Amino acid sequence: MRKYLHINVKNKSVREEEFTGEQVAKAGRFFIAKTLLEMGVAKVEPLGAENPLIFSAGPFAGSNFSNANRTSVGCKSPLTGGVKESNAGGSFGLAM
Numbered sequence: 001m002r003k004y005l006h007i008n009v010k011n012k013s014v015r016e017e018e019f020t021g022e023q024v025a026k027a028g029r030f031f032i033a034k035t036l037l038e039m040g041v042a043k044v045e046p047l048g049a050e051n052p053l054i055f056s057a058g059p060f061a062g063s064n065f066s067n068a069n070r071t072s073v074g075c076k077s078p079l080t081g082g083v084k085e086s087n088a089g090g091s092f093g094l095a096m
Helices: 029-039
Strands: 002-008 013-019 054-057 071-076 083-088
Touching: 029 054, 029 071, 029 083
Parallel strands: none
Antiparallel strands: 002 013, 054 071, 071 083
16 A cells, blocks of 8 residues: 655645555556646646646555665656656655
8 A cells, every 4th residue: 555645735735545556556657647647737838837746656666676666756848748757766765
């Protein structure tokens, strides 16, 4: 089980969501792309306040696998207008 927080800085609200099973397996890049598609970000300004910035720990974060603690960060790209995601290692994915 993994907990995700939806933080809205505009109205200062926080909503929790728990992921299990297949949802955890599809974390990271897939989760970012799926969420942006569901939110309809194709219609928002890439540099506008309505463009969400999503942080997602990879599916193996917290495990003993080598290089498993990956973190993905994504939003609508100002350069291409498509979904852009970046990936990094280290201990942030585990801590998050």
